[in-house]
Amino acid sequence: MQYNIHAAKTQLSRLIESALAGEDVVIARDSHPVVRLVPIPQSGFHLGLLAGQLGTPPDFLAPLSPEDLDGWEPRD
Secondary structure, three states, rough: EEEEEHHHOOOOHHHHHHOOOOOOEEEEOEEEEEEEEEOOOOOOOOOOOOOOOOOOOOOOOOOOOOOHHHHOOOOO
């Protein structure tokens, strides 16, 4: 569908919904097409997608056990 700029300004919300529904929405100036409304693809990336599925990460700031320290300290 093609709309002139004035009609597009007064019906912008409806035109956006039409574009999201897959309609071809073109805005024209003096009967010459100048702009096409197209939906922006949404990303499939979601934060926390694997939350609760990977177990508990190690606490890297916790002090080492004496057995682990023995492996790092030089022996006499």
